[in-house]
Amino acid sequence: MVLTEEQRKTCRSKIEPWRDVMTRDPVDEAPEVIFSIPLISKEKANNWSKVCSNLTKTVESLRRQTSPNWKAVICCQSKPDGIEFDDKVTFLPFTRMLERTDKAPKRKAIFEFCRDSFSGDKYLFYLDADDLAHPTLVEYILDTRDPSGYLVDRGFLYDTVAGKLAPLYRPTPDVLQKQKKKIRWTRQLIRLRNIGRRLTGREAIEYPARLARMRSFDSKCGSCVAWRYRCGGNRENSPDVPEFSHSFVRPASEEGLVNLHKISFEAMIYVVGHGENLEELVGGVQRKLEYADEFGLPEREAKKVLHTFGLL
Template sequence: MAQVPATPKMRRFSLLTAARLFGPDLLLKNSDLQASERAALTLRSLKSPRAPENPTSIFLIPLVGPHHVGDWQAVCLRLTATLRSFIAQTDPNWRVLICGQTSPDLPDDARITFVPFTEEIEGNDKWAKLRQLCETLPTLGIAQGYAMTFDADDLAHPALVEEMHTRRAAGGYLMSQGYVFDVGNNRIALAAPASAAQPLRKPFWKLCGSCAALAFDFSSDPNAETARIRESTQHEHRMFPYLAKLAGRPLSPLSGPKALYMLNHGENFGARRGRVSFKQRFAERFEVTDPETLARIRQDFALD
């Protein structure tokens, strides 16, 4: 199962404009919509978004299989660090679902669940695992909250869940700011929207898949809610803001860097596809050099 191609930018603009001017029902009559667009428009036609009450954040982690990596133990160690960043959350109302062929040793925490993956797929099976994770969501008995895909080698800031639950954004959240950690070169950079001083800088959500938390409400129309999350995850992460707007649930930026993306550590899938080098150049260009800031980052994300 391959990643679904992104909708061209001009078509995204035209569909968003048409949805705003004419409503979703007319657009749903089109036969050339992507499954993600159809799911987004269907949800938009059913109900208006509302802030979740007593939310639980659910993090969806597709875990690479041992047959796809050169050092399975290193993969397990990085996953443990990721899970520890959730255990360190100041708000305890979270769950983690991990989908993979082989379950590593997991921390003894009832909020962490392993979902076995048994499909035989040649090549990158990440998208099939994400689909299975999304279809598991409504079985957890959690009515409202946020669903966020998260890579097994990224780290969450300890205040991530607390901010999402305190603000209770009706549509969800987008990581416009975050840190990029080039492990091989021990270099940390800040990803954030471009500015006059940094015109070539990029927001975090354009660099890392651990970037969007989608609000859900399974108390009504759970099938539509599940389909919207499931089909959104089948695309590259740059599609998340567009699909959220198409669903009538725009994403709110978080207040600051609430995730850290680790690259150049030896087992990135992007490296095997030749896609990490530009991110290493990004980390070099936008490196954080202030000693106090670096010390705070390393403490917040338990890098030492």
């Protein structure tokens, strides 16, 4: 993706005030990761019980972290059921009821709460209330302590209905080149598959998915960025963390507007298919289900990943 001039202008206006103040000094020796979790209101949810169940799995993925240096702040109009709120997980009431989606206002409320309630260097990690973190995510961030923050561009897409788990990352150029050499033979396989389908009514031949169609995690899921922020500063002199579409983060980084550290492993699972994902509520999830079907991992490999993330 290449930013338009208007998108570039928007990103620059959000990034530069934060970058000029927050990234110029070395990171503290003992920073902390704070997971910012805006939760859909009970009134807007199709199934509040399912929303709470999904959130429980998300929080469990945080409690499995190998590093204890994290906190989570959940912001919503109603206190979710089944969550143990303690010194690690905080509930932040949101008093407004908005007609439009209120994810961004809730993120801002969480940011302001953290700025005023905590002190020192933090990494504010945007986390949707149904996604899952790899158990070593916090440990990796705190071991590397990047002065700007982090981008998750490698992860997985999990279709909970079909049980399909697909990788979300862009293949390297050399891998793409190797597959290009196979395209001619693949086209023959497609023709044979279509003939077999007409004759038998079923799939007779499997053929490799086109790797060039694979997508990075950050292009599909908002649980992909952690901004460095020094909490406890003066409200007037402390700029907000950047807030814009997650799909702009990678292009903005590639254009030099921000220099986020790309996490080197598959750090997140983007969960879809349960009916309470934001894109499902607005009817935009079908292409992601098709992606999971096309690029789904073999069952044995998928089970290994799901076990690592605590789903098995």
